Amino acid sequence: MRSGDEPAVPDAHWAALTALCLGFFMILVDSTIVSVANPAIMRALDADLESVVWVTSAYLLAFAVPLMITGRLGDRFGQRRIYLSGLVVFTFASLWCGMSSSIEALITARVLQGFGAALMSPQTMAVITRVFPSDRRGMAMGIWGAIGGVATLVGPLAGGVLVDGFGWEWIFFVNIPIGLAGFVLALRFVPALPTQAHRFDVPGVVLSGVGMFFLVFGLQGAGGEHPWSSNVWTSVGIGVVFLVIFVWHQSLGRDEPLVPLTLFRDRNFALANIGIASIGFAITAFMLPLMFYAQDVRGLDPTESALLMVPMAVLSGAFAPFVGRLVDRVHPRYVAGPGFALLAVAFLWLSLAMTPDAHLWQLLMPIGLTGFASAGIWSTLSTTATRNLDPRLAGAGSGVYNATRQLGAVLGSAAMAAVMAASLSGRGLGNGLSQLHSIGELPGSLREAYAVSMAHSIWLPAAALTLGFLASACFARPPRTEIRSTSERSSPARM
Numbered sequence: 208m209r210s211g212d213e214p215a216v217p218d219a220h221w222a223a224l225t226a227l228c229l230g231f232f233m234i235l236v237d238s239t240i241v242s243v244a245n246p247a248i249m250r251a252l253d254a255d256l257e258s259v260v261w262v263t264s265a266y267l268l269a270f271a272v273p274l275m276i277t278g279r280l281g282d283r284f285g286q287r288r289i290y291l292s293g294l295v296v297f298t299f300a301s302l303w304c305g306m307s308s309s310i311e312a313l314i315t316a317r318v319l320q321g322f323g324a325a326l327m328s329p330q331t332m333a334v335i336t337r338v339f340p341s342d343r344r345g346m347a348m349g350i351w352g353a354i355g356g357v358a359t360l361v362g363p364l365a366g367g368v369l370v371d372g373f374g375w376e377w378i379f380f381v382n383i384p385i386g387l388a389g390f391v392l393a394l395r396f397v398p399a400l401p402t403q404a405h406r407f408d409v410p411g412v413v414l415s416g417v418g419m420f421f422l423v424f425g426l427q428g429a430g431g432e433h434p435w436s437s438n439v440w441t442s443v444g445i446g447v448v449f450l451v452i453f454v455w456h457q458s459l460g461r462d463e464p465l466v467p468l469t470l471f472r473d474r475n476f477a478l479a480n481i482g483i484a485s486i487g488f489a490i491t492a493f494m495l496p497l498m499f500y501a502q503d504v505r506g507l508d509p510t511e512s513a514l515l516m517v518p519m520a521v522l523s524g525a526f527a528p529f530v531g532r533l534v535d536r537v538h539p540r541y542v543a544g545p546g547f548a549l550l551a552v553a554f555l556w557l558s559l560a561m562t563p564d565a566h567l568w569q570l571l572m573p574i575g576l577t578g579f580a581s582a583g584i585w586s587t588l589s590t591t592a593t594r595n596l597d598p599r600l601a602g603a604g605s606g607v608y609n610a611t612r613q614l615g616a617v618l619g620s621a622a623m624a625a626v627m628a629a630s631l632s633g634r635g636l637g638n639g640l641s642q643l644h645s646i647g648e649l650p651g652s653l654r655e656a657y658a659v660s661m662a663h664s665i666w667l668p669a670a671a672l673t674l675g676f677l678a679s680a681c682f683a684r685p686p687r688t689e690i691r692s693t694s695e696r697s698s699p700a701r702m
Contacts, residue, residue: 226392234324239362243509254310269321278329278606293326298386304379332605349531349586367510411465414453422446479592485675487615489668522578543679546583
C-alpha cells in the first residue's frame, strides 16, 4: 500500500516508458550484435577484415556524432515526433542492411541505421525527464538504465543465436517486426509534449558536428590495424580543436546555444556525465578480451561465448528497478560509489579466473558480480543527471548525456584493441591484431600466453572505473523538491 505522501504515477506514463524502452533496447543491441557475425559477413560478402570492421564502426560513428543536435531537435519539434521519425529511419535501414549484397552497401545502410538511432536515443531520456516528476523518477530511470545495461549484453548473445540458426542477415531482419511494434506503441502511448520555440545555433551545429565526427572517427581508427598512427592523432586533434571552439562559441551566449553551458552548473549533472563515460568505457572494453578468451583459448562458439554473459544480464536487469526506488530515497553517492567499487573488484576477480583450464563456474561468479554491481550504476547516474533539469532543456541535457556515454564506449573499444594488441605482441605472439581474429582454439603452446594477455587487458576497464567512483563520491545530495503538477503531461494534445 502506497503512503499518502507518495502519489502514484499515472498508468499512461508507464505505458509511454514501455514503448520508449522497446526502441531504446533495439538501438543499443545493434551496437554490439554485429560482433559475432563478422566472420559470416566476411565470407558471404567476400570482404576483408578492415572493411568488415567498419560495419560496426560506421554505426557507432553515425550514432555518436549527431547526438547533441538530435537532442535539441526534440526540444524544438517535439520528442515524440523526432523519436517516431528516427524509428522509421532505423527500421528501413535494418531492411536495407539485411538485403545488402556487397560490403559497401552494408556499411552505407549501417550509417543510415546509426543516424536513426541518434534521432531516437535522446528522446527516450528526455520524455522520461519531462513526464515523471523528479521525486518519482528513480524507478523509471531504473528501468531505463536496466534496459541500457542489459541491451549491451544481449547483443552478442542474440547475434550468435541468429547467425548460427538463420544466417547473418537476420541480425538486421529481426529489427523489422520490433520496429513496427515499437512504432505502433509509441504512436499510441508516448505523449506529444509542448515544444519550445528554439532558434537553431547554426555555427554551433557545424562546429559540434565536425568536432564530434573527427574525434569519434579518430578513436575508431585507434582500434584498427594501425593503432594510434599519425592519421589517428591528426583526426583526434582536429576533433578536439573544433570542440574547444564549439565550447567557446557556446560560452558567448549569442542567440540560443545548442548546448546551454548552464547545464553544467548543476554539479550532479556534470559529475554524472563523467560517471557514464567511465562505465561506458569499462563495459565496452571488458567484453572484447573476454569474448576472444572464450573463443580462442576455450574454443567456444559465438553462441556459447555469449551465454557467459547471461548472469550479468539477468542480475543487472533484476536489481536495476530496485535500485531505482532506492535512489529516490537515499544519497546517490551511497549507491553509485559501491557500484563502481564492486564492478572494479569483479573485473579484477575475472582477470584472475581467466586461465586456460578454469572451470566455467569460476568465470560465471565474477561475471554475475558485474551484473549486480552495474545495476547500482546505470539508473543512479541517469536519475541523478536529470533530477534537477529544467524541462525546457530536457532534450539538450539528454543529448549531452547520451553523447558522453557513446564517446566513452568508443574510447573503450579503441583503447582496449590497442592494449590487447600490445599485450599479445609483448608475449611473442607476432602481430597482435592478426591473432585477435584467429578462429578456433589456439595450439596448446600459445594458449597460456594468450590467456594471460586477455586477462591482463581487463585491468584497463577496472582502472577506468576509478574515475567514475571519484565522480560519484562527489555527488551532492539532491534537494527534495516538491512534485510538480502533471496535469499538462498527463493529457497532452496529440500531434
